[in-house]
Amino acid sequence: MPTQDSHLGVPCDDVVIRLEGITRIYKVGVESIRALDGIDLEIRKNEYVAIMGQSGSGKSTLMNILGCLDRASSGRYLLCGQDTTKMSDAQLARIRNKQIGFVFQSFELLGQLNALKNVELPLIYSGNGWLSRRALAREALARVGLADRVRHKPNQLSGGEKQRVAIARALINKPSILLADEPTGNLDSHTSEEIMALFDRLHQEGQTIIMVTHETDIANHSHRIIRMLDGRIISDTAMPRPANKEVPR
Amino acid sequence: MRVFLAEVIGWLQFVYQTICLALGQIWANKMRSFLTMLGIIIGVGSVTAVIAALSGLRAKILTQVQTLGTNTIFIWPNRPTTGPKANASWWDIRFKPEDFDDLLTYCPSVLRFGRTSGLGRFTISYRDKSVERVEVSGTEPAVHQIQHRTVSLGRLISEMDEFQARQVCLIDPTLRDKLLLDKECIGQTILIGYHPFVIIGLLEPRPRSIFSGGESENLEVFIPFRTSFRINRDPWIMAIAESRSPQQNEEAVAELRCFFRRTRRVGPGEPDTFNVQSLENELRTFDKIALVVTAVAGGIVGVSLLVGGVGIMNIMLVSVSERTREIGLRKAVGARRVAILAQFLIEALVLCLLGGLLGVGLGQLLTWGIANIPKAELDMAYIPWQAIALAFLFSGAVGIFFGMFPAIKAARLDPIEALRHE
Numbered sequence: 001m002p003t004q005d006s007h008l009g010v011p012c013d014d015v016v017i018r019l020e021g022i023t024r025i026y027k028v029g030v031e032s033i034r035a036l037d038g039i040d041l042e043i044r045k046n047e048y049v050a051i052m053g054q055s056g057s058g059k060s061t062l063m064n065i066l067g068c069l070d071r072a073s074s075g076r077y078l079l080c081g082q083d084t085t086k087m088s089d090a091q092l093a094r095i096r097n098k099q100i101g102f103v104f105q106s107f108e109l110l111g112q113l114n115a116l117k118n119v120e121l122p123l124i125y126s127g128n129g130w131l132s133r134r135a136l137a138r139e140a141l142a143r144v145g146l147a148d149r150v151r152h153k154p155n156q157l158s159g160g161e162k163q164r165v166a167i168a169r170a171l172i173n174k175p176s177i178l179l180a181d182e183p184t185g186n187l188d189s190h191t192s193e194e195i196m197a198l199f200d201r202l203h204q205e206g207q208t209i210i211m212v213t214h215e216t217d218i219a220n221h222s223h224r225i226i227r228m229l230d231g232r233i234i235s236d237t238a239m240p241r242p243a244n245k246e247v248p249r
Numbered sequence: 250m251r252v253f254l255a256e257v258i259g260w261l262q263f264v265y266q267t268i269c270l271a272l273g274q275i276w277a278n279k280m281r282s283f284l285t286m287l288g289i290i291i292g293v294g295s296v297t298a299v300i301a302a303l304s305g306l307r308a309k310i311l312t313q314v315q316t317l318g319t320n321t322i323f324i325w326p327n328r329p330t331t332g333p334k335a336n337a338s339w340w341d342i343r344f345k346p347e348d349f350d351d352l353l354t355y356c357p358s359v360l361r362f363g364r365t366s367g368l369g370r371f372t373i374s375y376r377d378k379s380v381e382r383v384e385v386s387g388t389e390p391a392v393h394q395i396q397h398r399t400v401s402l403g404r405l406i407s408e409m410d411e412f413q414a415r416q417v418c419l420i421d422p423t424l425r426d427k428l429l430l431d432k433e434c435i436g437q438t439i440l441i442g443y444h445p446f447v448i449i450g451l452l453e454p455r456p457r458s459i460f461s462g463g464e465s466e467n468l469e470v471f472i473p474f475r476t477s478f479r480i481n482r483d484p485w486i487m488a489i490a491e492s493r494s495p496q497q498n499e500e501a502v503a504e505l506r507c508f509f510r511r512t513r514r515v516g517p518g519e520p521d522t523f524n525v526q527s528l529e530n531e532l533r534t535f536d537k538i539a540l541v542v543t544a545v546a547g548g549i550v551g552v553s554l555l556v557g558g559v560g561i562m563n564i565m566l567v568s569v570s571e572r573t574r575e576i577g578l579r580k581a582v583g584a585r586r587v588a589i590l591a592q593f594l595i596e597a598l599v600l601c602l603l604g605g606l607l608g609v610g611l612g613q614l615l616t617w618g619i620a621n622i623p624k625a626e627l628d629m630a631y632i633p634w635q636a637i638a639l640a641f642l643f644s645g646a647v648g649i650f651f652g653m654f655p656a657i658k659a660a661r662l663d664p665i666e667a668l669r670h671e
Contacts, residue, residue: 069581069664090585097583108578108668112273122582124266127259169582 015081016176016208017043017066022075024061024231035061036072037231043177048203049210050219053228059212060181062228066210067100067179068092080176097126101170101178103211105185107162109154109169115141116150119169126173140168144198160191167198171207178202180211184218196221263588264595271596274568275603285564286604288557289647293608293640296550297632298615303539305620305630310535312629314528316455319495321395322359322502322527324488324509329520342522344486348512355508358501360493363391366477366484373470375428375439383424385441385470387477387484395491403435403450406473410449414475418446421454421469444480446472498527554643557604558651565597565655576659577667590660597652598645605644609637 024036035058043049053059064070065077068084077084079099084092096102109118119137128136141150144164154162163183170178180199184192200221203209213219220239227235275282314321326342329335334342344364352362366387373383393405400419410417418441425434430448438445452469477484492501505525509515513522569576576589584592612632620630 064665067581090587093580093583093585096581102581104578104668108574108581110575110578112277121579124263125579125583125585125588127255127262129258130262173583 014045015042016045016047016079017041017210018076018078019065020076020078022062022065022072022077024058024065024070025073034231036065039075039231039233041226041233041236043208043210046203046206046208047210048199048208048221048223049226050222050224051210051212051226051228052214052216052219054214056230057228058231059228061231063179063181063210063212066177067102068095093125097122098173099176101167101173101175103163103166103170103178103180103183105182107154107159107166107186109162109165111154114151114153115146115157115165115168118154118165119172121169122173136172137168140172141165143171144168158191159187160194163187163191163195164198167195167202171202176208178207178209180209182213183211184213184215192218263591267592267595268599270592271599274596275600281564282600282603285560286557286600286607288553288560289601289604289644290608290611292550292553292557293605293644294611294615295553296546297609297612297636297640298619299546300543300636301612301616301630301632302619302627303542304633304636305616305627307532307535307539308629308631309626310532314532317396317528318491319529320360320492320498320501320527322490322492322498322505322525324362324490324505324523324525326485326487326522327524329522332519333516334519334522337522343483344488344523346486348486348509349488350512352505352508356490356501356504358492358497358504360491361391361395362488362490363389363393363395364474364486364488365389365392366474366481366486368477368481368484371442371470371480373424373428373439373441375430375437378427378429380424380427380468383468383470385472385477385480387474388471389474391491392489393471395489398455399453400450401453402433403448405450406471411473411475414473414479416444416446416476417449417473419450419452419469419471420448421452423454424468424470425451427468441470441472442480492527495529498529502527502530550643554647558601558647561597561600561648562651562655564600565593565652566658568596569593569655569659572659573662573667573670576662577664577670580662580664581668586660589662590656593656593659594649594652597656598648601644601648601652602641605641608644609640612640 019039019041022036022039022041023034026033026035037058039062051059051062061070065072068079072085075085079095082095084095087095110121113121116134116137119140120133123133123136138147138150141147144167146161146164146168149157149161149165152161154165157165163186167178167183183199184195187195196218199209199211209222211218211222219225223239225235225237225239226233324344326339326344328337328339328342346364349362349364353359368385368387370382371385372379372381373385374380388406390406390408390411398405401422403419406417406419409415418439420434420439425432428439430437430439434448434451436447438447440446452471472480490501490505492498502525506521509523509525510521515522579589579592609632616630616632619625619627621628
């Protein structure tokens, strides 16, 4: 469908993600491993979802597919109504650029670039001009509370600050979904709380968030917990809304 | 149209950024980058120096050809290395004055000619001052006309001086000063050996020529050709001729050869016992040699660029594997394959062009070096702009050629695998 690109950047109305019978089969030699085995899932706008499961349960594979880093072996994945399974690599790159924000466990900041340049990175690939990049990156850094750390390089930042820079980077293109893979995995409990508070605030501001975690108290920040085992969803429970948490700063 | 323009501007921005990034990367790994570029630096540097030397030599020869006149032809005796005259004595080989009789009749392309006689070295004295071992030669008036020699004072040797075999001479200012003559020395008498000569002119010194060779301090004393036989009965005779136009040089040379073969009785099939050489011819011979040297130097630089290119490829592969996570991240935030490919290709290109730049710098240093070698005749050495353009073109081509494989490797990385890479 050649018109798919034109939908990019259009805010999703209601259903952000719809997975229909997604499977992912890895071929290792002659054996084939079903990492995902018939996943049906629907995530609406402004949902706050945690995906839990043991290692090998397929949660990372699911994240990769949701993030358009990987393609499903079969099934359909609609992101904001567009069928990603039929897209070319270049189109998927554009989807990742515009629609998806990634937050990784180990931050993945580029060491030689300062915070501002790191946050600008996705804008380079979306063809923004120099001035607009600067402005947007400053804005995003201010949003995560790092307005005074703009010129710092990653090795001058604490773990929590690094993750905030990474979150600012993920948010810069105003993505439809924020995908966080163990966002607090490399942080101490105090910093973890700060980061989770930031996620909570982003959610309150209307951001759709999906995160993978194996820590229950982190997952408890979310409003919906999906548990996985052997490539299947074994439970999908809505959490009772917790009392409004205090937003830091 | 606007969309297209935006695309182009976007790409330019991307290229600019990538260049900055590449420079940052090179700066961050200064030592490694320098060692990688060394092959290219040395290759480009040495070849530009060789080309500079050749260009300088050619420029030098060209200016001298122009000052000496482009239709000048030199004639001098030469003992062949083969044939019946190979072992003849120089006595038999040398020119005799009568060898030139009727030359102009038989050589219609020759406008005029003049003979010179090398008389040997003499002690020259004025009052109680003397200078030893000064080369003295006899010249016909035509010689100085063909060579465009001028005097700063007095006059050149005239037909009358020649005809009457007057005891007159031309000297140069250096000799005048050495003999402590007056500044205005015209009319004063000096002794060449034991023969008194009246100074009629002070020669304008001529820049030392490649063709005159040898000593840096060449004092010049000229006397009329006929007069010279009074001092030395059997002088070493050479001649200088002028063709009617530069286009007739070859014809004139051919006629002269034919003429001298007959007058000197060189049998059919025997090699010449003399040399007839036009300056233009000399230049052409030089160009032939220069071409061969350039080709050899080009071959050497080709090999060193190849080696340098392999070095670049190696370091780029290392860079790709070191930055696998970065590549994964870039892909995750929306870099297309082309963008990753361009990034690494530009990095290799920047590395190579920087090498080329440093190489041209090295070449310039070497050129200064060789230009200052005394007596090497290379003081006019310069790097022609074509050589610089070519150096950059080649190093750029090497960058693209050898950077392509690592860049493709980077572009093809799977983002998931790349992000998992340690």
